[in-house]
Amino acid sequence: MAENGIHISLAAEQVGTFLGVPVTNTLLMSLVVLFLLGMLAFFVRKNLSLVPGRLQTLVETLFVGILDYMTETLEDAKLARKLFPLILTIFLFIFTANLIEFTPGIGSIGFYHPDGEFSPLLRSMNTDLNTTLALTLISFFVIEFTGVITLGALRYGRKFVNVTSVLGFMVGIIELFSEVARLVSFSFRLFGNIFAGEVMILVIQHFVPMVLPVPIMAFEVFVGFMQAAIFALLTLFFVKIAVTEPH
Amino acid sequence: MEQIITVFGINWKLLLIQGVNFGLLLFVLQRFLYKPVLAMVDVRRAKIVRAIKDAEQAEEELGLAEVEKAHILREATQKGDEIIVAAKKHAEGEEHLIMKDAHRKAVHLLNEAERRAEREHEEMIAKAEREVARMAVLAAEKVLRTP
Numbered sequence: 001m002a003e004n005g006i007h008i009s010l011a012a013e014q015v016g017t018f019l020g021v022p023v024t025n026t027l028l029m030s031l032v033v034l035f036l037l038g039m040l041a042f043f044v045r046k047n048l049s050l051v052p053g054r055l056q057t058l059v060e061t062l063f064v065g066i067l068d069y070m071t072e073t074l075e076d077a078k079l080a081r082k083l084f085p086l087i088l089t090i091f092l093f094i095f096t097a098n099l100i101e102f103t104p105g106i107g108s109i110g111f112y113h114p115d116g117e118f119s120p121l122l123r124s125m126n127t128d129l130n131t132t133l134a135l136t137l138i139s140f141f142v143i144e145f146t147g148v149i150t151l152g153a154l155r156y157g158r159k160f161v162n163v164t165s166v167l168g169f170m171v172g173i174i175e176l177f178s179e180v181a182r183l184v185s186f187s188f189r190l191f192g193n194i195f196a197g198e199v200m201i202l203v204i205q206h207f208v209p210m211v212l213p214v215p216i217m218a219f220e221v222f223v224g225f226m227q228a229a230i231f232a233l234l235t236l237f238f239v240k241i242a243v244t245e246p247h
Numbered sequence: 248m249e250q251i252i253t254v255f256g257i258n259w260k261l262l263l264i265q266g267v268n269f270g271l272l273l274f275v276l277q278r279f280l281y282k283p284v285l286a287m288v289d290v291r292r293a294k295i296v297r298a299i300k301d302a303e304q305a306e307e308e309l310g311l312a313e314v315e316k317a318h319i320l321r322e323a324t325q326k327g328d329e330i331i332v333a334a335k336k337h338a339e340g341e342e343h344l345i346m347k348d349a350h351r352k353a354v355h356l357l358n359e360a361e362r363r364a365e366r367e368h369e370e371m372i373a374k375a376e377r378e379v380a381r382m383a384v385l386a387a388e389k390v391l392r393t394p
Contacts (some may be wrong), residue, residue, distance in 0.1 A: 011256025
């Protein structure tokens with residue numbers, strides 16, 4: 001039975017099962033994002049020419065600007081070129097998902113379970129901790145591996161296990177904790193921001209269904225952009241910290 | 248911990264799938280978007296660098312040609328002047344010669360004319376003397392014949 005109150009679920013709703021894997025609406029959404037970005041890549045690739053068109057100019061300016069910024073930050077052109085795809089993909093993946101989260105149909109088209117509970121078919125991708133945690137884990141491992149590969153396992157490990165002095169040892173322990181704490185801060189920052197936006201709009205829509213949600217939505221798109229940029233930039237900065245020699 | 252996992256619906260299968268999704272996206276974008284676009288930028292950059300170098304070289308060559316042109320012009324002017332001066336000098340010498348020649352000729356002609364006139368004059372006087380003599384003889388005859 002359709003209820004009048006606002007129903008909010010922290011976990012993504014399951015819409016089916018495929019090969020023993022629960023298919024959630026956020027998983028479907030991530031596939032949509034994948035498809036959209038694939039289309040973008042396809043169109044840019046197809047129209048790629050030495051004399052660039054509008055889309056190509058935009059894409060090129062963006063890419064070169066980001067690559068230059070990364071080179072500046074990392075002070076290593078080779079490492080920047082290697083990390084560029086990851087950083088940019090993180091940004092594009094999160095940003096595209098946040099950009100389309102208010103597309104009509106997302107969150108409103110769905111079905112009712114036999115017990116009267118409504119499950120939308122699509123749900124904003126980053127309102128599922130599974131997605132943000134997966135991204136965080138990837139980002140985390142890339143940061144650690146880049147540190148180990150660049151500095152060597154021993155020198156990198158010395159950042160966390162320092163037995164030269166008591167103070168150094170304590171600092172190492174703190175470093176280790178802050179390193180692991182990133183797993184939580186990264187995933188919950190993104191999840192929290194986007195989820196809170198969704199909930200806020202849901203609440204406002206409940207009271208004022210028209211006009212008022214529009215500026216809030218515009219603001220939430222901006223928040224979505226900011227969160228995507230923050231996720232990508234923090235990954236970049238932590239890589240920079242990881243490849244910096246321990247003192 | 249258990250509660251957090253249940254409340255947020257965390258499922259290791261979903262985590263893995265989202266990770267794989269991201270990896271797939273990374274691969275596709277790297278293969279079909281980042282690499283070609285950056286390669287295209289590099290190609291264009293190389294082309295622009297070459298074009299600028301070419302333009303600089305052309306400009307340099309133009310400058311050299313300009314210098315060469317000025318040099319040639321100066322040389323030509325100098326040579327032309329020399330030729331004119333030489334021609335003038337030559338002409339002056341020639342003029343002198345011609346004048347001298349003409350003068351000599353004129354003097355010669357004058358002398359000739361004078362000499363001829365004198366000769367004719369002498370001849371005329373001689374003729375006249377002869378005529379006068381003859382007339383005198385005739386007159387004398389006439390006188391004698393007249394009774």
